[in-house]
Every structure is written in C-alpha cells, then in structure tokens.
Amino acid sequence: MSRRISSPAPHDNLxxxxxxxxxxxxxxxxxxxxxxxxxIYRAGTAVRLHMERxxxxxxxxxxxxxxxxxxxxxxxxxxxxxxxxxxxxTKGTLTGVMKTLGSRKLIRRLPHKDDRRRVSIDLTKKxxxxxxxxxxxxxxxxxxxxxxLTPGEQDELARILRKVTHSVVESE
Numbered sequence: 001m002s003r004r005i006s007s008p009a010p011h012d013n014l015x016x017x018x019x020x021x022x023x024x025x026x027x028x029x030x031x032x033x034x035x036x037x038x039x040i041y042r043a044g045t046a047v048r049l050h051m052e053r054x055x056x057x058x059x060x061x062x063x064x065x066x067x068x069x070x071x072x073x074x075x076x077x078x079x080x081x082x083x084x085x086x087x088x089x090t091k092g093t094l095t096g097v098m099k100t101l102g103s104r105k106l107i108r109r110l111p112h113k114d115d116r117r118r119v120s121i122d123l124t125k126k127x128x129x130x131x132x133x134x135x136x137x138x139x140x141x142x143x144x145x146x147x148x149l150t151p152g153e154q155d156e157l158a159r160i161l162r163k164v165t166h167s168v169v170e171s172e
Contacts (some may be wrong), residue, residue, distance in 0.1 A: 013042060040164070047145055055137045059130065064089055065097050066138070069106065069123065073131045077110055077122035106130060 017035055024031075048063045056066055067087040072078065078086075084094040098121060101107040106127035112118035123131065146154050 013039065040161070050145060051138065051141060055134070055141050058137075059134055061134075062097075064093065065101055066134075068094070068097055068101060068121075069127060069131045070135070072107065072121065072123045073128065073135070077120045079112075079118060079120050083121060101127070 017038070020034070021031055051066075052063055056063065061069070064087060067089075068083060071083055071086050075086075080094055080098070081091060084091045087094065089097070098107060098109070102109070104126075105124055107121050108124050110120040110122055112120065146157075149157060
C-alpha cells in the first residue's frame with residue numbers, strides 16, 4: 001500500500017528524509033551520502049524548473065536550449081560532440097535542440113573542412129542578440145535563487161559542488 005509523502009512542500013525536505021530513513025532503517029545504507037546526493041538533485045531540479053518557468057519561458061527556451069546558446073556564446077563555434085558533452089546531453093538530444101534553434105535562426109551549422117561527417121555549430125547574429133539580452137535576466141534569477149546564501153556560502157557551495165563533480169568525472 002502506498003504512503004502519502006509527508007512533505008509535499010519542496011522547501012521542506014527534512015520530513016521526506018526522515019521518512020526515507022524510517023523506511024530503510026536497519027539496512028546498511030550511507031544516509032549522509034543519500035541525503036547529500038538527493039539534495040543536489042532536488043536543488044538542481046528546483047533551479048532548472050524555476051528558470052524554465054520564468055526567464056526561459058519568456059524566450060520560449062528549454063534549459064538545454066539555453067545551455068547550447070550559452071556554450072556557443074562563451075566559447076564560439078564548436079563541434080556538435082563537444083557541445084553535447086558540455087551541455088550534458090546525448091548527440092541525439094542535441095540534434096533535436098539544433099533543429100529547434102536552427103528553425104528559429106538562432107544557430108547555424110558549419111561543415112567541417114576535412115570531414116563531411118563532422119559538423120560545428122555557431123550562433124547567428126539573431127542568436128547572439130537573444131543570448132546577450134537574455135543572460136542578464138537569467139543571471140538576475142541566479143542571484144535571486146542564491147540570495148538566501150551569504151557570499152561566502154555561495155563560494156563554499158560552488159567549491160563543494162566542483163569537488164563532487166570532479167570526483168564523479170574522475171571515477172568514470
């Protein structure tokens with residue numbers, strides 16, 4: 001029989017963590033690690049959904065489409081495999097995103113000079129204009145989302161998350 005989650009409010013995860021601990025009590029699980037990873041997931045999901053429902057919705061962009069535009073804005077034209085890796089998506093997912101962004105004339109495909117199988121993508125002028133207009137608004141939402149943290153806590157959070165990311169990447 002299913003049980004009601006004790007904490008439907010996304011901001012109160014402690015009750016959910018207590019439910020999990022009670023359900024799995026007596027088993028040899030690392031509850032600290034479980035709590036850390038589940039809170040990384042919850043925070044990432046909450047931020048992503050917030051951004052998609054607010055600032056990105058105004059531009060009819062998904063989180064992934066924004067990530068692709070951001071990557072191209074910061075690093076310029078890139079091969080599609082590199083963009084997919086940087087965005088944390090598959091090449092297949094990138095193909096769909098490229099189709100959408102291409103139809104909106106925000107990106108363009110650049111053929112490789114030596115290998116027709118390889119393709120790079122870059123921002124169009126329209127894409128540069130959009131991301132240049134969007135990013136200050138996006139960054140304002142980043143500021144709002146992290147405003148509950150002191151500047152020192154923001155730095156520490158970034159440092160800890162980089163450490164976790166490095167550990168995961170190194171273990172693969």
